[in-house]
Amino acid sequence: MFKEINTYYQKLLNAQYDVAEIIDHLLTRGEVREDFLKDIIKKRKDSLKIEKGILCDHQGQQSPQCDVLIAKSGIAVERLGTHCVMQVSDCNIVLEIKSNATTRDLKECEEKAARINNLESATFPTYGLFCYKYDLKKNNLLRRFGYRYEKETQEFYKDETEPLKYPHIDFVLAISIEEEETEGDPVLKQMFLMKNKETNTYDLYLDYPAIRHFWRLIDGL
DSSP states (O other), rough: OHHHHHHHHHHHHHHHHHOOOOGGOOOHHHHHHHHHHHHHHHOOTTTEEEEEEEEOOOTBOOOOEEEEEEEEOOOEEEETTTEEEGGGGGEEEEEEEEEEEEEEHHHHHHHHHHHHHHHSSOOOOOOEEEEEEEOOOHHHHTTTTTEEETTTTEEEEOTTTTTOTTTOOOOOEEOOOOOOEEEEEEEEEOEEEEEEETEEEEEEEOSTTTTTHHHHHTTTO
């Protein structure tokens, strides 16, 4: 039953992504998708505080603007219109949302995550990227997180000799329904990557629906 529920959520998000294409204004389209995802997270666990804004530390240093800040309820925030300012130590998850993630998006996420980790704090939020699609070959994307494709077994394997391109990004969730050919083999592009901070490598989950691994993070808050 739980697999069916997770499949429902992933298909629902993909369907809303497609419906939002009727909106010509790109910024509005993106905000509609962000709000829809926030609503689903909130319905999943209504005790969470879900905001958009920036993080700061006790020295007054600030992060860049973040799409989604997720924290437990009861924390203090300052309001700046529809945005908020939250102490970095109060935030559990920072989530960036991309419709079709590009190499430039990944680079910007890495830079933003590094800036957040440079704030003065005893604890830091888990930083992740949620994308509906990504504008890269799956093989090329996973190589940047330490994985290579083995044609004989038709599987991705961890290659610890491969340098990590985005070491400050803690997780990547892609819910793409697209398939592509990798070394001539059909591969579903949806996936979930999670950083293992003990080994400084990434764990890769390819089982469908990948969103269930994201819910494990949310449920743990």
